[in-house]
Amino acid sequence: QSVLTQPPSVSAAPGQKVTISCSGSTSNIGNNFVSWYQQLPGTAPKLLIYEDNKRPSGIPDRFSGSKSGTSATLGITGLQTGDGAYYYCGTWDISLSAWLFGGGTKLTVL
Amino acid sequence: QVQLVESGGGVVQPGRSLRLSCVASGFTFSTHVMHWVRQAPGKGLEWVALIWHDETNKYYADSVKGRFTISRDNSKNTLFLQMDSLRAEDTAVYYCARANYYDTSADYWGQGTLVTVSS
Numbered sequence: 709q710s711v712l713t714q715p716p717s718v719s720a721a722p723g724q725k726v727t728i729s730c731s732g733s734t735s736n737i738g739n740n741f742v743s744w745y746q747q748l749p750g751t752a753p754k755l756l757i758y759e760d761n762k763r764p765s766g767i768p769d770r771f772s773g774s775k776s777g778t779s780a781t782l783g784i785t786g787l788q789t790g791d792g793a794y795y796y797c798g799t800w801d802i803s804l805s806a807w808l809f810g811g812g813t814k815l816t817v818l
Numbered sequence: 819q820v821q822l823v824e825s826g827g828g829v830v831q832p833g834r835s836l837r838l839s840c841v842a843s844g845f846t847f848s849t850h851v852m853h854w855v856r857q858a859p860g861k862g863l864e865w866v867a868l869i870w871h872d873e874t875n876k877y878y879a880d881s882v883k884g885r886f887t888i889s890r891d892n893s894k895n896t897l898f899l900q901m902d903s904l905r906a907e908d909t910a911v912y913y914c915a916r917a918n919y920y921d922t923s924a925d926y927w928g929q930g931t932l933v934t935v936s937s
Contacts, residue, residue: 710862743923745863752913752927753855753863759921796863798923805877807853807922812862 711736712797712810719816720787728782728813730797736808740800742780744773747794747812756795757782784815792817820844820926822914827931830904840897840914840928848872848892851917853924854899856910856933864910867899868917882908904935 713731720726730742744757755764757773760780772783780797797810826838838854854866867888868877876888887900897914911932915924 741921741923743921745924747863752929753915753924754927755918755923755925758918758923758925762920764925794862798863798865800922804880806879807865807868807877809855809863809865 710809710811711801711804712799712808714795714797714810714813716811717814717816719818721818722787722789724787725783725785726787726815727784728795728797728815730780730782730810732778732780732799732808734778735803736778736799736801737775737780738778739802742773742775743798744771744780744782745796745798745809746791747796749793753796787817789817791815820916822916822926822928824912824914824928824931827912827933829934829936831937832905832935834904835900835902836904836933838899838901838912838914838931838933840899842895842897842914842916845916845926847890847895850919851922852888852890852897853915853917853922854888854897855913855915855924855927856908857913857930858907858910861910866912868922869897901933904933906935909933909935 745753747753760775761773911930916926918925
């Protein structure tokens with residue numbers, strides 16, 4: 709069981725919007741930046757969001773991040789079939805002195 | 819362009835050791851924190867270890883603490899993971915990843931190397 713809690717799966721139709729939550733505590737999300745990763749089948753993860761809400765160069769603005777208290781959210785608008793993948797949140801935990809990943813959320817674009 | 823290439827994976831018996839390498843190029847390796855992250859078959863991402871750019875600090879997941887050692891050779895742009903006392907549950911694809919300067923999130927990843935622990 710992960711310290712960072714994500715829903716196992718979400719789904720939406722092409723063109724729609726979806727959000728993926730990541731819930732933690734004051735020792736991690738509440739006091740550290742959150743990042744988000746996309747992993748397409750058979751490939752290495754890719755950074756989508758860092759510092760809670762910043763996008764690396766090349767990541768479209770359809771992807772957004774936000775944070776409130778001890779929870780963070782990844783938003784994806786204008787869903788495309790190619791967005792179907794696993795999404796993971798990540799952050800540092802002060803108490804554990806360890807980096808954490810959420811359990812991952814499978815996005816299905818119907 | 820940034821490239822990370824892992825090597826050293828393979829099949830190893832329980833209790834034995836293995837050393838993974840990750841050769842970096844396309845950026846100033848000596849100024850970046852680096853991660854090892856693993857993914858067991860059909861499972862999610864699990865962070866393994868992190869090392870500061872100058873090796874002054876190293877951090878490990880509880881699941882590998884005391885058995886795995888992260889190190890680096892900045893003169894050779896290479897990151898290492900020494901894995902001792904391997905267990906079946908260490909079977910996974912092992913990725914090295916570069917940490918960005920801002921929040922140590924993993925901004926570039928290698929393609930991974932598979933480690934299988936089996937008798």
